[in-house]
Every structure is written in structure tokens, then in C-alpha cells.
Amino acid sequence: MDKWDKPLTKNIRSERAFATLTDYRKTGGYQGMRKAITELRPKEVQQWVKDAGLRGRGGAGFSTGLKWSLVPMGYNGATDAHQTRYLVANADEMEPGAFKDRLLLEQDPHQLLEGMIIAAYAIQANIAYIFMRGEYHLAAKRVENALQEARTEGYLGKHILQSDFNLEIYLHTSAGRYICGEETALINALEGKRANPRAKPPFTVVSGLWGKPTVVNNVETLCNVPHILQNGVEWYRGLGRGSDTGTKLFGASGRLKYPGLWELPMGTPIREIIEEHAGGMRDGYKLRGLLPGGASTGFLLPEHLDVLMDYDAVAKAGSRLGTGTMIILDDKTCPVRMLLNIEEFFAQESCGWCTPCRDGLPWTVTLLRDIIAGRGRIEDLDTLAGLTRMLGPGNTFCALAPGAMEPLQGALKFFREDFEQYIPGKLAAGGED
Amino acid sequence: MKNQTEKSSFEGLSPAEIQEINAEISEYEDKMAVSTEALKIIQKHRRWVSDECLVAVAELLELSPAHLEGVATFDNLIYRQPVGKTVIHYCNSVTCWMLGSDQVRERLCRHLDVELGEMSADGEYTILPIVCLGACDHAPVVMVGDELRLDITEDAVNEILGR
Amino acid sequence: MVTIEIDGVYYQVKTETSLLSACLALGLDLPYFCWHPALGSVGACRQCAVIQYHNAEDKQGRLVMACMTPVADGMRVSIDADQAKQFRAENIELLMINHPHDCPVCEEGGECHLQDMTVMTGHTVRRYRGRKRTHKNQYLGPFINHEMNRCIACYRCVRFYNDYAGGSDLQTLGINNNVYFGRFKDGALENEFSGNLVEVCPTGVFTDKTFSDHYARKWDLQTAPSVCVHCSLGCNIAPGERYSELRRVINRYNGEVNGYFLCDRGRFGYGFVNSPERILKPVIKGQTEITTEAADHHFRELLKSDRPVIGIGSPRASLEANFALRTLVGEENFFPGLDPTEHVLLEAINGILRSGGIHSPSLREVEQADAVLILGEDVTNSAPRLALSLRQAVRNAAFELAGTLHIPSWQDAAVRNLGKQLRSPLFIAGVCSTRLDDVAARSYWGSPDDIARLGFAIAYHLDNQAPEPGDLTDADHALAAMIADNLRSAKRPLVVSGTSCASLAVIQAAFNVAKALPSKDRQLTFTVPESNSMGLAIIGGRRLQQAFEWVHEGLSDTVVILENDLYRRAQEQEVDAFLQAAAHVLVIDCLDNKTTQQAELLLPAATFAESEGTLVSNEGRAQRYFPVYPPPENVRGSWQWLSAAAEGSKWRHCDALTSACAETFADLEAITRAAPDANFRINGMKIPRQPHRYSGRTAMLANINVSEPQQPLDPETPFAFSMEGATANVLSALEPVIWAPGWNSNQSINKFQDDIGGHLQGGDYGVRLFEAAGSGDWFNNIPQAFKPDQGIWHLVLLQHIFGSEELSLRSPPLAERALAPCAMLNPEDAGTLAVISGDLVEIKSLNGKTMVSLPVRIEPSLPAGLLGITAGLPETLQVNKLDRVTLKKTGHTTGEQS
Numbered sequence A: 001m002d003k004w005d006k007p008l009t010k011n012i013r014s015e016r017a018f019a020t021l022t023d024y025r026k027t028g029g030y031q032g033m034r035k036a037i038t039e040l041r042p043k044e045v046q047q048w049v050k051d052a053g054l055r056g057r058g059g060a061g062f063s064t065g066l067k068w069s070l071v072p073m074g075y076n077g078a079t080d081a082h083q084t085r086y087l088v089a090n091a092d093e094m095e096p097g098a099f100k101d102r103l104l105l106e107q108d109p110h111q112l113l114e115g116m117i118i119a120a121y122a123i124q125a126n127i128a129y130i131f132m133r134g135e136y137h138l139a140a141k142r143v144e145n146a147l148q149e150a151r152t153e154g155y156l157g158k159h160i161l162q163s164d165f166n167l168e169i170y171l172h173t174s175a176g177r178y179i180c181g182e183e184t185a186l187i188n189a190l191e192g193k194r195a196n197p198r199a200k201p202p203f204t205v206v207s208g209l210w211g212k213p214t215v216v217n218n219v220e221t222l223c224n225v226p227h228i229l230q231n232g233v234e235w236y237r238g239l240g241r242g243s244d245t246g247t248k249l250f251g252a253s254g255r256l257k258y259p260g261l262w263e264l265p266m267g268t269p270i271r272e273i274i275e276e277h278a279g280g281m282r283d284g285y286k287l288r289g290l291l292p293g294g295a296s297t298g299f300l301l302p303e304h305l306d307v308l309m310d311y312d313a314v315a316k317a318g319s320r321l322g323t324g325t326m327i328i329l330d331d332k333t334c335p336v337r338m339l340l341n342i343e344e345f346f347a348q349e350s351c352g353w354c355t356p357c358r359d360g361l362p363w364t365v366t367l368l369r370d371i372i373a374g375r376g377r378i379e380d381l382d383t384l385a386g387l388t389r390m391l392g393p394g395n396t397f398c399a400l401a402p403g404a405m406e407p408l409q410g411a412l413k414f415f416r417e418d419f420e421q422y423i424p425g426k427l428a429a430g431g432e433d
Numbered sequence B: 001m002k003n004q005t006e007k008s009s010f011e012g013l014s015p016a017e018i019q020e021i022n023a024e025i026s027e028y029e030d031k032m033a034v035s036t037e038a039l040k041i042i043q044k045h046r047r048w049v050s051d052e053c054l055v056a057v058a059e060l061l062e063l064s065p066a067h068l069e070g071v072a073t074f075d076n077l078i079y080r081q082p083v084g085k086t087v088i089h090y091c092n093s094v095t096c097w098m099l100g101s102d103q104v105r106e107r108l109c110r111h112l113d114v115e116l117g118e119m120s121a122d123g124e125y126t127i128l129p130i131v132c133l134g135a136c137d138h139a140p141v142v143m144v145g146d147e148l149r150l151d152i153t154e155d156a157v158n159e160i161l162g163r
Numbered sequence C: 001m002v003t004i005e006i007d008g009v010y011y012q013v014k015t016e017t018s019l020l021s022a023c024l025a026l027g028l029d030l031p032y033f034c035w036h037p038a039l040g041s042v043g044a045c046r047q048c049a050v051i052q053y054h055n056a057e058d059k060q061g062r063l064v065m066a067c068m069t070p071v072a073d074g075m076r077v078s079i080d081a082d083q084a085k086q087f088r089a090e091n092i093e094l095l096m097i098n099h100p101h102d103c104p105v106c107e108e109g110g111e112c113h114l115q116d117m118t119v120m121t122g123h124t125v126r127r128y129r130g131r132k133r134t135h136k137n138q139y140l141g142p143f144i145n146h147e148m149n150r151c152i153a154c155y156r157c158v159r160f161y162n163d164y165a166g167g168s169d170l171q172t173l174g175i176n177n178n179v180y181f182g183r184f185k186d187g188a189l190e191n192e193f194s195g196n197l198v199e200v201c202p203t204g205v206f207t208d209k210t211f212s213d214h215y216a217r218k219w220d221l222q223t224a225p226s227v228c229v230h231c232s233l234g235c236n237i238a239p240g241e242r243y244s245e246l247r248r249v250i251n252r253y254n255g256e257v258n259g260y261f262l263c264d265r266g267r268f269g270y271g272f273v274n275s276p277e278r279i280l281k282p283v284i285k286g287q288t289e290i291t292t293e294a295a296d297h298h299f300r301e302l303l304k305s306d307r308p309v310i311g312i313g314s315p316r317a318s319l320e321a322n323f324a325l326r327t328l329v330g331e332e333n334f335f336p337g338l339d340p341t342e343h344v345l346l347e348a349i350n351g352i353l354r355s356g357g358i359h360s361p362s363l364r365e366v367e368q369a370d371a372v373l374i375l376g377e378d379v380t381n382s383a384p385r386l387a388l389s390l391r392q393a394v395r396n397a398a399f400e401l402a403g404t405l406h407i408p409s410w411q412d413a414a415v416r417n418l419g420k421q422l423r424s425p426l427f428i429a430g431v432c433s434t435r436l437d438d439v440a441a442r443s444y445w446g447s448p449d450d451i452a453r454l455g456f457a458i459a460y461h462l463d464n465q466a467p468e469p470g471d472l473t474d475a476d477h478a479l480a481a482m483i484a485d486n487l488r489s490a491k492r493p494l495v496v497s498g499t500s501c502a503s504l505a506v507i508q509a510a511f512n513v514a515k516a517l518p519s520k521d522r523q524l525t526f527t528v529p530e531s532n533s534m535g536l537a538i539i540g541g542r543r544l545q546q547a548f549e550w551v552h553e554g555l556s557d558t559v560v561i562l563e564n565d566l567y568r569r570a571q572e573q574e575v576d577a578f579l580q581a582a583a584h585v586l587v588i589d590c591l592d593n594k595t596t597q598q599a600e601l602l603l604p605a606a607t608f609a610e611s612e613g614t615l616v617s618n619e620g621r622a623q624r625y626f627p628v629y630p631p632p633e634n635v636r637g638s639w640q641w642l643s644a645a646a647e648g649s650k651w652r653h654c655d656a657l658t659s660a661c662a663e664t665f666a667d668l669e670a671i672t673r674a675a676p677d678a679n680f681r682i683n684g685m686k687i688p689r690q691p692h693r694y695s696g697r698t699a700m701l702a703n704i705n706v707s708e709p710q711q712p713l714d715p716e717t718p719f720a721f722s723m724e725g726a727t728a729n730v731l732s733a734l735e736p737v738i739w740a741p742g743w744n745s746n747q748s749i750n751k752f753q754d755d756i757g758g759h760l761q762g763g764d765y766g767v768r769l770f771e772a773a774g775s776g777d778w779f780n781n782i783p784q785a786f787k788p789d790q791g792i793w794h795l796v797l798l799q800h801i802f803g804s805e806e807l808s809l810r811s812p813p814l815a816e817r818a819l820a821p822c823a824m825l826n827p828e829d830a831g832t833l834a835v836i837s838g839d840l841v842e843i844k845s846l847n848g849k850t851m852v853s854l855p856v857r858i859e860p861s862l863p864a865g866l867l868g869i870t871a872g873l874p875e876t877l878q879v880n881k882l883d884r885v886t887l888k889k890t891g892h893t894t895g896e897q898s
């Protein structure tokens, strides 16, 4: 493949190195920004991104251009003060199994900044924040450094490229939690409040940070933007292999020969990622199942290996593309114990706002612990199944709990015998305890 | 006259801390936004946030101590108890767990003869769990202070602890 | 109105409402926790789930939270669908995982919203086998208990406390299943409305500590409609009694007045009723206790004086008692018994309200104001519940913006997230900082004269027909102009003032501002000192000083004092001289005080809890309080002592007095309609004060006598001291206990309102006496700017919610929260005197008499030249009547005080 097919990672040469401003500019960096600001009107930039088919890489896959176009741009009948708009880059990456944004932040920070400048221009935001999880120290250092450089170069500040457009970007490092990545919780966290999510509607594009119209985009989403502007909509659309456009950072972790992260066309088949890029399973291990897009996505089985990694295909197979970083379950790992680990994570990270999540996840954990400890009863499996419905989409306040239930739901279906084997008397006597 | 009215407990903070916190404020519409950042600044200087410091920061930001405590106890990386000079966070999320994070934890704790969250006798280390550090392709991973350490083996644990 | 279909039935519902609110207004049972009618929706608890169908074909539907769903025309929903019912039952199951199973020992039991909702959803069997999460509790002060294990994390407490009431020391701490609602450290809750947590919390986490000390179940309490006597607002209360002891006070909903909430003075100030300092027997000085007959006789004898008998009434006594006294001694000889300044101020306020042409708003109307000017009042301390309403009024700007963004006003978090800077303007001109400053657009601190001048200047800027104060500084001009601009553009501007500054000029300035406002919906409200100050102002009468003169001049030698400690009204030596000079002093009161101690004949008066009467609130609303239980033997309502004293009395019953009073005063004509009279019956029956589950009646007094005594009769009111009587068709406003089948908690109030959060079915309690007529002339008497005199301090009395009011201060838990007496000084003045906080200063009158020594407290916002003293504290009463004083440092003592 030639380097243009990997727009996001083309500057990333090795795991340890990172692209300096010079490196970044050498491959066309900041040309997309120049094009947007000097040649296009904000609405046109929105349209380009919409036409390119870019979908949010934060997990939900919402059309990025469409999201931007929902920001009220003119005087919206509100007060003048309400004309402020904000852009936020979501760099909170904390979902187990997700490890893609860190690479972009650490190794090519200018790419994010350029994407943010274009996005901010498209929605006419004059202040933008990068909300970064507190553990990403190296990323924070490199982004802060890149911000300095961008300010010096006049890419940030007043009258960017002699235009009327002003923008300041601030790095906000969190000390928080997984839930801070949920965009409305992120906004509360940014305001210095407890990071409980907010109800939608109103959507953040209408009332977000301090009540002002706010766009929250994932780091990877924003990193795609410069390339769309620089190389055009058609080029971008041509990058995908399935129904979705562009490239995507795909990752795989677990007992693989070469776990890793690769930029590949949207719609690359799962098999190709696991077998070609990750080199297949480690010797002595067999593939039992996988969570295609992180810990909050449902199980796929070996029979799904030919599913294409794009939003629609994975959904059709019964799971979600999520972050596109898959977790591999091998045949020597107990799926029940794996689930316990995952649910412990979600129970711990529940913000405590809504009942089903706050109280349902700890119960899930208790049940799984009981089962593993040999104290389970066969009806506990029904209780667990009931919880997956109870904590399902629409029932809880935000998507954390439904995400937590996705792997459990599949596991109860696909790996039922693994659960049952723990239940005293179940396999031997058939259900007496 | 000024002195008498403005005398307040955030005198307990160092000038450097106050200055760093105040510098953050300009980036936001509202002071409250630096709640977390301010606590992190305290930690940078003192490793952990004592009750006195929390009250002082609250006063500086014109927030109630209870509000700030609400944020601090929601957050994960704010330490409201003393921690060692270096905090070692070991990732206990799913991929690291599959690839041996329990052993990593055991080794770390055994070597230092501490429980999770406890400070080692020499005040050097505290071991804490952390959620996925975004390096699952190099599981198991730990974060030693600010530094991410990948593919942790038994030797790596020894090396980290300098033994 | 829109039409919606719920479980196949079509209903017309109000447009601007959530589905939950609509269902409850229709009388349908739908459980909820995080929602509260006054707090709006946040969608946290997930209890109010229903199924919403997309269209007529949709059989599946989807689960939605009713509280977060706006009603829409043609909407189809189901409360009864299995899927919804199951979800709600399972949600309760989840809430119960960590909830203690000890309803029998929980104080909330029997009036617990969680209990009601659990029964309503049908969750009965526990599947969870694990351990329950437990918490430690905190000490939250003398008012509130904390039992965190009972918490279901509905977030109502913090939403009420912080968002609604402006508190900050109670917050959500922790995360996930370990969220905790408490303070940073143990300590008394600071907010003045903390007591509402008791009612806002749907379980037993926050309960009334004063009630715990003599606890009884809700169903074992005897209750009657009543009115708070601890300030002039007339909040409606439901006091509860058992074993002839007042056990607690809770809110009684009034859609025009207090709505769902009371202040802590009103809720926890009741202890004086049970005080060991109550006067329980008639006493003749020097002799022992006497019988009531002997007392009546003695009273009649005293009245036979050949000289006029002076009758001194009271702003804390009912209209009926004051009127009875006035009639007894003759109109010419009646004195309202007010401090001279207060007397002038009340007359002025009465005149303005009556004929100033400006509407005096109810608290509900206050909440609608879109710009507010407070002139000279610290309402949180002088009329606390009003402060809570003003705190809601500043939200109108946010509601307006929300409207333009199509965010419904009941979407509580969404509206609050629009930005905390977004507030309807509130301007406060006061003596020093107040608890509303945090939501004020601007606070100004000055002497009363300067406050008045600012008011006059604002009026002038609004309308240059109004007189203009001379020599205003540029800054004052600019400030006045800015405030005037804001008030001018408001649709419903409100001016708040009152008597706290003891300044006629402040009251007149407030009127000028209101008169100058262009809006036809302008409003003007005055807070006055006591529960019946307004009523007394309407009755009127002579200056107290004149009574003193009459006695000294020998024009009169007999004085009847009704519920009035004169030492709170005049200088100590004046009162001493008066009471000594009078040959016969007769006092009727409920609590021992310096005046009662000097009575020749002392008659024990029933408190509000044991008698009936009418009070007129600052708004001009007449409301009746009814006895919750009969007074102790030998104790009578003041009106009864007075009517017994009247030879051949026309007023055998209180109703007769009420009617006579209404006939005598045109402005009081409506008081007979404030509540039904004693003849009122429903299907021939009285309204029972005891709920039908009232237990132990046959056994309560078995230790004294095994045969059950007859229940006391109540010839004075439509209520019976009994469980028997009419339970159906009782007017909502007269319900002693709010309860409905399936709804044992206070949330049952939903069943008694015409609309959720609206008026009570059949109308709210009380009656407005008059609407302002006329237009009133400008007041021209503008004071000079205040200039501190060298070495002399102007004394200003500062109201305090805990301590300034006479009766509530005699309630021990409330007294515990009172400010210790102190001398508040500006830092500059403290510098001049070389004192720091805690040093003692001696306060002297200008003629050199040392009055008292007090520890200094530095109050940075207090202007130089003023000395602030907390109003009403017994320890400092002797300086309260002074205008100007000198100060001298007398020593270091207590050290740093806070």
C-alpha cells in the first residue's frame, strides 16, 4: 500500500518516534486548514465532511458533518452571550481494550490540532479544549508542545491565516474516569463538576459546555478531517472497502502472535486483521471469540471472521464496531472470569446517577463472583439475563450500562456451558443445589 | 484592613501553587472548571491532597469544600491519603488481566511487602490498580509515576523496583 | 391543552408539562423518586418508566421515563403494559438491594415514599443474596438526623439543598454504588432551609431530630391546619401532637404562600410550646396559683377601675384576642404595644398597601418576578421563606432562554446548565452582606439613610416626576441608573422592603421606586416583624409611649397586657417605671418573661397549637390557625380570658369575635371567610384531627384510668379531637393530614392539587383582605447622606433567623443555632478601636451610661460608622432602642471568634 492510503499514520515511523511540526508539514500538514479557512465558508467545510461520509470514531458512528451542521450558527434568538460556541476533542480513551487515540496524540499531535482548527472553523468556535485522561502524561506533554508551536506559527490565536477567524485551544487533563469520556459527562467534568452525564435532549450542539453550543468529537475523528480537506471528498470515500468511508485504526489484543494497531481501510475483514496483521493466535491457543470494538461491545465468534469491520456490517453480525480495537478470547481463558473482570470495571466506573446501572452492575458482579466461587444457582443465569435486559439501551440514563451488558448478553448465549460448569451439581445432577 | 479581611486559609498553599492554580483559571468561563486541575497541582507539589489543602483550594476557587470533595472523590487520580514518592499503577482491565496482571500485582506487592493502596515502609512506593492504560497490545502494562511501562515481565518488575 | 392516550383512555392535559406530571395530575398512580414537583425532572432514578408507542400500529412501543418525556398531542402511552410494570418492579428491586429491611424501626415508616412506591410496584421477594453496602453517618447539627444506609441515591436532597435553596455544604460524594450525600466534615447544615430535607428525602435518611426526641408515627399524631407564628409570611404548617405534647411541625401546602417548603425557624421553632417555662396556672403576685374562676373574678374586679384601663395588644396575638382586648378596654384605651419606630413604620406600610395602588404579591407571585430590588432587608433572616422564593425568581431569565431553545422549564438540569451567569436581575441594597448575594446582580451596602437615598435615586431615574436626592455621588447616580434601567425593562418587577432598617425613609423610597415603575404588573412587598403585625396595623391604636405617660400622669392605673413582653418594645428603665407606676398590671401570656414576672395577675395563654385565631400576613392574607389539641387545664386562649372578663360577654365563641372584628374594620371584612366557622359540617360531621389509623386511644391513658375518657369536645372549630368524622369531601385546604390510598408520604399532596404544584383543589388556604387602591403621592422626605461621626457609632439591628424572633428562640434546638451576642464592626472601625475579633467592647449611650460589653465580630461588608447588633437577643435588648452609641475596648478575651 502506498503512504496515501494511511493518512492518519503516515507520519508515524516507529513506536517511539513522533512527528515534529517539520515532519508534519513535510507531508502536507496544515494544508487542509489553509484550504478550509482561506477558500471555504464554514458551511462548506461541514458539507465536505458530511459528503466524505466521516462517522464518529468515538464509538457511536454518528456522521461528523451532520453533527456539525446541527450547531446553531446564526443568531438563535438567545442572548448575545449565547453566541459563544465550543469544540471539544475527546481524548479520554479509557475503555478496556481501546488503545488507538493515545498513538495519535503521542505521535502526531499536530494532526489533531489541524483537525480541531478546521472543525472549530466549521462550527465557528473560538475556544476549543482537548479533554485528555490524566494517565496520558506523554501525550499531554507532546500535545502541549504542539500547541505552543501552533501558537507560534499563528495557526492559533487571533486572525488565523489573516482571516477573521480566532481560535484558542486549551489542553485540559482529567483525573477522572471512564464515564468522563461520555460526551455530556465530559462537559460536566470540564466545568469542574462531578462527571455525571446530562440528559439529551438538549443535545450538546444546542446546549453544552456552560450552556453554549458545543461539539464533542473523538480524537481519531478529528484526525481524519485535515485529510478530507486536503485530498478531497472523493479520495476519502475511495479509502473504505465496505459501506463506510476512510481508514480506521484497528487494533487487536489478547493471546495473539503480534498484537498491535494498524491503520486499515474501513471495512477490512476481521480475519485479515487477526490472521495477517496480528499473525494469528499464539501457539497453543485457539480463538474462541472476540469483542470487536472494546469491552462494551458484544461477542463475535470464529464463525464471524469474515465480517467486515465497518459500522453496519458489525452491527448486522450482532455487535458494534465501537472503537475498532478488538479483544480476543482464547480457548484457555474462562469467559466467565473474563466477564467478571469486565463487569467489575463497569460497576466500578458507574457514575452512580441512575438506579439500574448503579445497583444493577454490582449485583451482576456479585452474581458472577458467586458463580465462580461455586455458590451459584442455576436461576442466577436467568437473573443475569434479566439484568442484561434491565440495563439495556434506553433503560439507563447513558450508554455505560448498556455497553456493560453487551459482552454479558452474548456470553450467556454463546458460553452458557462455561457458566453452568461452576454451578454445584449442575453438570452432574442436573440442577439441584 | 485588607489583611484582616483577606486573611484566609488558602495561605496554607504555597505561592507557587496559588500562582499555578490562578494561571489555569484564565482558560475557562468559570473558575469551577479548574477544580480537578487545582487538586492535581497540589498533588504535584505534595503528592496527595490533605483536608487542609482541599479546604484551601476550595476557598481559592470560591467553592464549598464539599463541592470539591465531591469532585475529588469522583475522580480516580486524586489521592486523599498519603501515597509514596512513586505511585505504581498496574492495569487490571481485561487484556492485562488475561495476560497476567494479577501476577504483576502480586509481585509488586510482595516485593514491597504492602497491600494495595498502602505506602511502602520507606515511603517510596504505593501500588494502585488502574483501568485500561490504552496499551493493550503490550499487556500487561504498568504506569510508574508518569511513565508507561509495557510488556511487564517478572524481570521488569524487579527492574522497576530497582532490585 | 393536548389530548393524550394512556392505556386506551383519552385525556386532556396541559401542554407545558412532563408526562409524569400529567399522569399524576390525572390522579393516575405512577411511581417516581428523583422527580419532585418543585424540583422538576432529571431522569436519574428510572422509576417512572412507561411504554410509549410510536403510532397506532406500534404494538411493541419503547420504554421511556415519563418525567423526561414532554406530553404531545396524540401521544400514546401505557402505564400498565407488562414490560413497564416489570421494569418498575425490578428497578425497585435494585434500589432495595442495599436498603435496610427495617421499616418497623425506621422513623420514616408510615410516611415513606419508598415504602409506598415499593408496595405500588409489587416488588416483594428478595433475590439478592449478597451483603448490603453500608455507610457511616454524620452529625448534621441539632435539626437533622443522618441515616445514610437508607439512601436510594435519588439525588433529591442535593438538588433541593444546592440548586433550589442555594446551599453548598451538602453534596454528593464518592462514586458508583458508593455515592454518599453528606458534608465535607461533621457539622450543622448551614442552609436556612435544611429542614425541608426531611420532607424532600423519599426515605429515612434525613429525619427531624427534634421529632426523634419524642417520636410518634404519622398516624398517631393529631393534627390541625395551622399557620407559622415565627415571622410575618404566614406559611401554612401542620403541627402534630401526641400525649398533649407538640411533637413536630411539617409543611402544609399552600399554592399561593409557602408551597412545599418551610424555613428552619418555622419548622424547628415549635419547642417553646413544650417549654418548662410555660405559664400553666393563673397566678396572683405574692400568692400561690389560683383557680380560673378566681382569676376571672380578679380580672373583672380590676376592670372596675374608675379610670380608663389601658389595654396593650400584641403583634404576635390573634386578631380576635387583640380585638377582644380593644373592645374590653374601649377603642380609646387600646395600644398595639409596639416599639415607637415600628409603630410608625407599620402605619406607613399599611397606608401604602391599602392606598398606594401597587399590588402586594403572594410568594407564588414573587417567584414570577423578572427583576427584583430589595431595599433594606436581609430577607433570609427577616422573612426566610421569601428568600427562597426570590432565589427562584432569579431563574426566570434562564427559563426564558430555555424557552427559545425549546428546553421545557421542568427539565431541571438542562435549564440549570444553561449557565449560572444567566439570572434575572436581583439588586440588594442592605446594611451588610446577605445570603442572597450569591445570586444578586449587584449588592450595595450602606446605612439605612443611604439605602433610602439609593432608593429615591432609582425612583428618580425611573420617573423624573419623583423627587431627586441631592448631592449624590457619581457612583451612586450610575448605580441607581443601572438598577433603574434593569427594573424599567422588566415585565414583572418587584420591590421588596420592610421594617428591619427601622427607617421610614427606606419604606417610602421603596414605594417611590414601585410607583415609578412603568410596568402595570409591578409589585411591592414589605416584610414586617411578627406573625400578626399587619393585622395589628390594621386595627391601629395609640402609641405605647402614651400609655406610659397616662400612668405617670395618673390618668390611668390599670394595665392589661396581652402576649407582649414590653421589654422588647421600649427601654428597660421606661418599662420598669411604667410597670411600677401602674397600680394593677394584668398579663396574659404563654411563656415566662420579664413582663410576666411583674404581673399582679398573670393568666396562662394557650399557644397557637392549643387555640384558634386569625393572623394577617405581610401580604394582607388572613389565615386561621386551629388548636391541634386542647390546652392544658387552666390554660386558655387569650381571647377566652378576655371574653370571660367582659361582663355579660357577647363573645361566647371565637367566631363571634371574628365576626365582630370583621364588622368593625372595613379592611378585615373578609376574615370570616379565611376558614369555615364552628358550625361547618360535612354530611353532618366534623373533620377529625386524628387519622383513622390513630392507635392506642383506648389504652393511652390506661395507666391513669382504665376506662377510656371521652374525647374532648371542640365547640370552637369545625374540627373534632377524634378519629371519627367526615373523611370524604374535605376541602383540601382543611385536610389536617395529607394522605391518600397508596400514598402515605407527603407526596400524596399530588392528589389534592388542581394541577401539580398548582393550587389546592377548592382553593388555597386563607383569604386576601384587600387589593391596593388609589395611586399614592410621591414621598419627598429624603434623608441626608450618612456621615460617620468621630467616635460615635450608629446602631443597626441585624435580623437573624435563629434568635431574633421571640418565641422560636425559646426552642432549645433553635437557640443552639442562634448567634452569640456580639458587636459587629467594619474592619476599619475595628482598626480605629484597636480591637480584633473576640475582643470585648463596652457599648455606652451618648449620655455615658454603660449598657453592655460584647465581643467584637468583624463584618467586612458593614459600612464604617455602623455598629451591628443582632436583633431580638435577650442579652442585648437594652441597647436595641439606642440610636447612637460610643464604644470602648475593654479587653482581650475570647480570642478569635467565628
Ligand SMILES: Cc1cc2nc3c(=O)[nH]c(=O)nc-3n(C[C@H](O)[C@H](O)[C@H](O)COP(=O)(O)O)c2cc1C
Residues within 6 Å of the ligand: A055, A056, A057, A058, A059, A060, A061, A062, A064, A090, A091, A092, A093, A094, A095, A178, A179, A180, A181, A182, A183, A184, A216, A217, A218, A219, A221, A222, A398, A399, A400
Ligand atoms: C461510557 C462512555 C464512555 C465513552 N468514552 C469515550 C471516550 O473515551 N472517547 C471518545 O471519543 N468517546 C467516548 N464515548 C463516546 C462519546 O460519548 C461521544 O459519542 C464521542 O466522543 C463523540 O465523538 P465522535 O462523534 O467523534 O465519535 C463514550 C461513551 C460512553 C457512553
Ligand code: SF4
Residues within 6 Å of the ligand: A179, A196, A197, A349, A350, A351, A352, A353, A354, A355, A357, A358, A396, A397, A398, A399, A400, A401, A402
Ligand atoms: S448508566 Fe447511569 S449510573 Fe451508569 S454511568 Fe450512565 S448515568 Fe451513570
Ligand code: FES
Residues within 6 Å of the ligand: C020, C031, C032, C033, C034, C035, C042, C043, C044, C045, C046, C047, C048, C049, C065, C066, C067, C068
Ligand atoms: S422520576 Fe423519572 S427517572 Fe426519576
